[in-house]
Amino acid sequence: MSDGGGAGEPLSDRHKREIAVWFLSNAPAGEIHYVAKDVRALLGDDAVYEAAAAEAFPEYNKTHLVPLELPDRSGDIIITAYGELDKNNYLDPRTAQVATVDHIKQTCTKLRPAEDEELPSAYIEEFRSALDAELSKYVAEAYPKGVCAVYCTSGKDTEGPGADFSFAVVISASKRSPQNFCNGSWRSIWTMEFHYELQFVEIKGKIQVDAHYFEEGNVQLDTNIDRKDSTIMQSPDDCAVSITNIIRHHESEYFSSLEESYLNLSDATFKDLRRKLPVTRTLFPWHNTLALSLTRDLAKELALGK
Amino acid sequence: MERTPEQCQMNYHGVDYIFYRRGRGTELGRKQRNRKRAEEERRNEGSSTTEEVVGEEGQGEEQSAGRMEAAMDLMRRMPPGSAETALNALLSLLPDHSLDLLSQVDLPLQVRMDKESLKEYILCEYNRDADSYRSPWSNKYEPPLEDGTLPCQEMRNLEIEANEVFSVYRDQYYEGGISSVYIWEDEDNGFIACFLIKKDGQGKRGYMQIGSWDAIHVIQVGPEEEGAAHYCLNSTVMLSLTTDNKQSGTFNLSGSIRRQMSMTLAVADGHLVNMGKMIEEMEGKLRNSLDQVYFGKTREMVCTLRPPPEVLNMRLPDS
Numbered sequence: 001m002s003d004g005g006g007a008g009e010p011l012s013d014r015h016k017r018e019i020a021v022w023f024l025s026n027a028p029a030g031e032i033h034y035v036a037k038d039v040r041a042l043l044g045d046d047a048v049y050e051a052a053a054a055e056a057f058p059e060y061n062k063t064h065l066v067p068l069e070l071p072d073r074s075g076d077i078i079i080t081a082y083g084e085l086d087k088n089n090y091l092d093p094r095t096a097q098v099a100t101v102d103h104i105k106q107t108c109t110k111l112r113p114a115e116d117e118e119l120p121s122a123y124i125e126e127f128r129s130a131l132d133a134e135l136s137k138y139v140a141e142a143y144p145k146g147v148c149a150v151y152c153t154s155g156k157d158t159e160g161p162g163a164d165f166s167f168a169v170v171i172s173a174s175k176r177s178p179q180n181f182c183n184g185s186w187r188s189i190w191t192m193e194f195h196y197e198l199q200f201v202e203i204k205g206k207i208q209v210d211a212h213y214f215e216e217g218n219v220q221l222d223t224n225i226d227r228k229d230s231t232i233m234q235s236p237d238d239c240a241v242s243i244t245n246i247i248r249h250h251e252s253e254y255f256s257s258l259e260e261s262y263l264n265l266s267d268a269t270f271k272d273l274r275r276k277l278p279v280t281r282t283l284f285p286w287h288n289t290l291a292l293s294l295t296r297d298l299a300k301e302l303a304l305g306k
Numbered sequence: 307m308e309r310t311p312e313q314c315q316m317n318y319h320g321v322d323y324i325f326y327r328r329g330r331g332t333e334l335g336r337k338q339r340n341r342k343r344a345e346e347e348r349r350n351e352g353s354s355t356t357e358e359v360v361g362e363e364g365q366g367e368e369q370s371a372g373r374m375e376a377a378m379d380l381m382r383r384m385p386p387g388s389a390e391t392a393l394n395a396l397l398s399l400l401p402d403h404s405l406d407l408l409s410q411v412d413l414p415l416q417v418r419m420d421k422e423s424l425k426e427y428i429l430c431e432y433n434r435d436a437d438s439y440r441s442p443w444s445n446k447y448e449p450p451l452e453d454g455t456l457p458c459q460e461m462r463n464l465e466i467e468a469n470e471v472f473s474v475y476r477d478q479y480y481e482g483g484i485s486s487v488y489i490w491e492d493e494d495n496g497f498i499a500c501f502l503i504k505k506d507g508q509g510k511r512g513y514m515q516i517g518s519w520d521a522i523h524v525i526q527v528g529p530e531e532e533g534a535a536h537y538c539l540n541s542t543v544m545l546s547l548t549t550d551n552k553q554s555g556t557f558n559l560s561g562s563i564r565r566q567m568s569m570t571l572a573v574a575d576g577h578l579v580n581m582g583k584m585i586e587e588m589e590g591k592l593r594n595s596l597d598q599v600y601f602g603k604t605r606e607m608v609c610t611l612r613p614p615p616e617v618l619n620m621r622l623p624d625s
């Protein structure tokens with residue numbers, strides 16, 4: 001049973017934990033639980049596994065913008081650093097509630113109304129909720145399984161016009177289809193700075209799309225892009241419409257460019273790696289290889305003779 | 307798969323693990339031992355693990371199989387670009403399974419320059435002896451080995467011809483790249499041939515910024531009987547394609563697939579013709595499934611996450 005005839009120096013628990021964390025953190029979208037099961041079996045040490053899981057799951061959930069259903073079924077909360085109050089408590093800005101989450105089980109365990117100091121001022125909330133409403137319409141229309149949230153990331157206590165503030169928009173859509181050996185996720189994060197003096201909103205976005213197909217193989221798509229744009233500062237409702245339009249525009253443009261990359265793949269990109277048929281456009285003449293090597297020899301001799 | 311401790315020991319010290327995977331032992335890898343395994347051996351010296359192994363039988367075997375299964379499941383989930391890191395991590399977690407792991411996980415191929423012919427050749431388990439690799443061009447080991455294992459003259463002749471022909475094949479399909487063929491006599495009058503292709507770089511059409519294709523074809527050829535021989539081909543392709551531009555950002559597809567094909571063919575035209583045709587057919591199939599099936603599935607996934615506008619427009623009148 002043992003190939004090497006025995007174990008060498010035992011690996012330190014710290015080293016084991018680091019390896020376990022590496023595997024967990026590199027799990028594709030929607031697959032951390034499968035990876036966790038494997039890692040647990042490999043370690044054969046529950047204490048080390050639990051330490052690794054406690055370290056890796058919260059980071060994974062935040063990186064993958066994992067949505068969790070709220071216990072009152074009022075919607076989903078997205079696990080993201082923008083809503084993180086502490087390790088296990090996350091703000092849902094739409095319902096003004098704070099959910100306690102179990103990172104490893106990926107569930108919400110408790111829900112409480114957010115405290116006043118955890119929420120933005122009425123003035124900011126007007127901008128935030130208008131954008132949230134507009135954005136939710138877009139996300140529902142574009143992503144069958146999409147969820148989104150808008151967070152105030154700075155200047156949340158601004159009481160009225162005159163100061164700068166900023167928002168973060170998070171969109172997360174994922175599809176899990178383990179029975180078909182396929183999982184994938186679309187994640188976008190848009191941040192916007194509202195500059196009062198300049199009456200100007202600066203917008204930056206990062207879109208990331210992953211897909212994994214692993215029936216008798218392991219093939220992964222990994223794409224990302226950064227985008228930048230801006231709009232003028234207007235009323236909350238008008239801002240919401242123009243920001244949502246900008247996001248919609250960039251995301252659909254990005255989707256088209258992904259489609260284009262796929263279209264080029266077969267005929268152009270893949271051909272650069274290996275052709276479907278040889279340059280001669282006929283199958284390789286294995287029967288005539290003698291002739292082939294003879295001509296080569298001849299060519300060599302001729303070259304040498306020169 | 308049952309093995310006695312003696313067999314383990316034998317496998318560990320000599321028989322090349324890749325041959326072992328294909329269900330057959332060979333004397334050829336006798337001295338082959340990579341640095342990793344050498345290190346492990348040093349560590350293992352003096353530890354009386356054989357008794358422990360025997361003592362653990364039963365429950366231990368089940369656990370051991372479970373661990374290998376978990377390890378292989380991890381390999382099909384980790385990013386293909388991190389296969390080497392993943393393998394090293396598994397090797398340190400499961401030192402007892404290093405032979406199984408190394409034989410079942412393929413890594414991108416390494417290349418070395420033959421100083422005599424100034425031609426590059428591919429390194430793999432099939433041309434390795436201790437820490438040296440044999441060049442198919444000069445038939446010499448680098449770093450030099452006094453008593454490095456060499457194929458018998460008959461096999462070497464076939465190997466020379468195969469390398470020659472296979473580079474023409476490679477050039478016609480890949481328009482570049484590097485190839486190497488290694489051939490060895492197997493026990494019971496058969497032989498084993500390993501055909502390798504590595505292609506890296508930008509590609510001549512410039513669509514691809516970074517790309518790599520590594521193909522490993524191992525053919526086990528049975529002894530000739532009544533003018534025919536049995537060929538068993540195991541092939542792996544690992545590839546990565548990246549396009550990177552302002553409009554579409556970074557787009558990377560990478561992965562690996564492995565397939566097997568067996569045939570009994572008349573030897574009248576020679577082994578090389580038969581092996582070559584099988585490899586050509588297999589490469590065509592692998593390329594096609596990667597292109598149509600594997601890449602296609604990831605594209606389908608993207609369209610599931612965010613349906614294309616046509617689909618949305620079609621859906622709207624209904625709702």
